[in-house]
């Protein structure tokens with residue numbers, strides 16, 4: 001992996017990848033902020049920071065002039081006090097329409113584990129101030145992340161971001177993707193948009209395909225006051241999931257990329273360019289927008305590996321419909337089983353996988369944390385539920401869950417009356433989410449065996465499903481190698497919508513109990529609420545606290561405290577399983 005070289009001058013690349021100004025950032029770079037330029041500048045998309053290291057952090061803003069042809073000179077300041085009386089680093093950079101008037105500066109020569117305040121000025125206008133924090137070099141007593149995924153603007157208010165912005169002790173926000181959604185008006189999860197005042201603007205109301213479309217979609221999302229508040233307060237460490245390009249993206253296509261929408265490659269390049277312009281992410285390789293896997297080190301406590309399971313190398317998802325005979329309904333189990341366990345199927349690709357294995361080998365941190373998109377835990381359900389799960393009807397699937405969970409419960413209790421036929425019904429299982437690691441089982445096993453061989457404490461963070469989950473991570477031979485904590489969505493609808501669950505507490509509780517009973521490695525599921533995940537790492541435990549809001553359909557909400565739960569895992573070879581707190 002190539003590191004960004006140090007430069008003792010300000011570099012402005014206009015290569016259109018979120019032109020990154022790099023500054024050693026000491027005082028003395030003269031400001032040529034021209035207060036008399038013939039245009040007005042606004043900072044209406046706020047500020048952001050991201051990718052903190054022990055000596056540097058990215059700061060971001062958008063300096064939008066009322067003249068689209070303007071070259072805007074933007075000055076920035078970094079101070080160690082909220083009043084900006086003690087300026088430590090200043091500089092000036094340029095932005096223009098070529099980068100959608102976004103500004104990114106990699107501020108170097110910072111102190112480890114320190115809090116900084118930053119802001120921008122242009123042509124007499126001043127941005128809001130942001131707060132950020134560098135990574136520690138000595139081992140901290142704790143590291144705390146707030147973890148998010150799946151923020152869908154037309155589907156709901158970003159109350160989850162608002163709630164998280166109340167924390168004062170976060171080390172970083174980890175965003176696992178679906179930061180935006182690509183759909184147009186009338187697309188997925190837009191049915192409440194008009195009623196809740198979250199419609200798409202007229203000039204961006206279609207499915208987004210071009211660079212201009214993607215840029216406008218980011219501008220819409222970043223106009224949200226709750227998202228801005230969280231960005232202003234905490235540095236983000238982000239990866240994309242599929243909807244930053246299109247639904248179910250893989251390396252050469254996407255389920256939601258169709259004929260008549262142009263070349264997928266062109267769309268992907270546009271989407272990734274807008275991502276690099278709008279997100280406070282540091283390019284990993286100069287002039288390459290496709291590589292985002294990277295490492296963050298929190299002393300000897302946490303090694304955080306951010307992964308790309310989507311764009312770089314993912315093989316196309318398997319589809320159950322390819323294995324079901326449309327006439328007889330018969331399922332070609334041998335062929336499916338051979339394909340899903342094919343050792344060549346990959347999500348990471350050999351280069352990223354080797355990088356991860358080498359980085360884990362070199363790390364002596366207590367916790368090896370994977371910041372990645374999709375569920376890693378084994379989510380196997382009885383095979384007889386397959387056709388029902390492909391097109392769920394609550395009138396039949398809920399009783400089926402209950403009946404099978406009852407059998408499984410009797411087996412777990414050692415009930416001697418369980419028949420062989422009953423046992424076969426619950427022990428003949430299939431993965432139900434082929435877009436997740438379950439569809440790439442051989443590569444998952446390689447990672448689990450790596451963690452086992454190195455005796456590492458693995459903690460996988462996941463998003464993508466819109467529901468909250470906790471699973472034990474086990475090798476095929478049953479050895480615990482770690483745990484998975486998966487966050488609910490910020491606003492996208494979850495399983496309660498997919499399964500058409502009635503909104504009553506008893507049905508919700510029974511469904512959660514049924515699924516967690518049937519899925520052996522699954523310990524916890526919240527099937528119906530929007531929220532985020534707080535993870536706290538100390539020398540003794542990795543803890544997850546899920547926080548849910550009671551609604552996203554109104555800007556006023558309450559924390560649904562009664563439904564928050566906590567799990568923890570302890571370090572050490574034999575104890576890496578989930579414990580309810």
Ligand SMILES: [Fe+2]
Nearest residue numbers: 150178464492
């Ligand atoms: Fe999503």
